[in-house]
Amino acid sequence: MRPIEAPDPAVLRERYPQVFERPASARLALPAMLLLVLAIFVFGLVDLDFSPARLVAGLRQLGWITLMMLPPDPGSSLPTYLKALGETLSIAVLGTTVAAVAALPISLLAARNVVPSVLFRFPVRRFFDTIRGVDQLIWALVWINVVGLGPFAGVLAIAVSDFGALGKLFSEAIEGADRKQVEGVRASGGHVLHEIRFGLLPQVLPVIAGQVLYFIESNTRSATIIGIVGAGGIGLQLAEQIRVLEWQKVSFLVLMILVAVAAIDWISSKLRFAIIGRRAVA
Known part of the structure; x- marks a missing residue:
């Protein structure tokens, strides 16, 4: 060589x-x-x-x-803090659920494989982009001025903000669905609604459920932040204790938030794996 x-x-x-x-x-x-x-x-x-x-x-x-934060001490306010934490969790769960329920049917109109015409699909997509382009904190300030202080404003802020984000994610999941199942429903004589109900939704619902669980976990932290500006929950208690320099109570509230977020993260991860496993078996 x-x-x-x-x-x-x-x-x-x-x-x-x-x-x-x-x-x-x-x-x-x-x-x-x-x-x-x-x-x-x-x-x-x-x-x-x-x-x-x-x-x-x-x-x-x-x-x-x-x-000054050590040791964490709630004083005599533990029942109030537990109630505020429950309020924060309720804001996160309810706001995310309302957003998901509202976004799912609208997201069908933004999916290319459901609405082929760009004239109808483009405005829906830009609507989602406009809604999610405004931060949750800004939505909270808007709704506080509309409906007043309290958790209702927090629920509306999370619901409106997540409506845009979930709508975009749902539409992308629908576009990524396998066309074979849809074509099978069509070949058996089904119309458009049957194609969506029996061809698309069974494929994308596990993905959508996983996304909603993740948003609930994320919105637990977001509900704390928007509570600081007056939307209720444990964020409002945290802001008040920082204002009066009660640092031991502040550290206890922060510890409660961390434990709650960790617990929700663990629960949501278990649920996501269960959903994915059930989908794989199916």
Whole structure:
């Protein structure tokens, strides 16, 4: 076997000049981009008044507050805090459920395999994008001014915000469904509603259920945040205790939130695996 001869660099340079002789714009593009990013970063630090001295002083203050939080102590307010935690969980579950129930039928109109016409599908998709483009905290402030303070405003904020997000996810899940089952229903004489009911929904409902469970878990944290601005729940209690500097009660409330989120995460993961396992068996 003859050894492979090494190619002559001069021949290669002559044959492929675009590789060996890159234009100046291509050579300078990456350094220019890095300099631009660095300039934007430095400008942001200056514009936002970033100060290492303030950061060190803030860390000292944070350490002092952490010491003041120990040990966590609810005092005589434990029943109130338990009720507020239940209210937060109710806001998350009810808001997510309302959003899912409302988003499922509308998401069918945004799916390409259900509504082929882009004239009808495009406005629905942009409607979902518009709704989910507004943060839950902003929706909470809007609904507080509409219906007043309390958990009802929190439920509406989560429901409206998740309506847009779940509608987009549901429509994508519907578009990813297998067409063979739909074609089988059609071949047996079924009309459009039969195709959706017996061809599409059995495929996508396990995926939708998993998405809803994940949103319930996520909205438990979101319900705490929007409660701080007046939408009820344990977030409102947390804001009040921070305002009066009751740090031991603050740490107890934070601990309650962490335990509740961990429990919901464990329960939802078990339910998701059960749904996926049942789907695989089916």
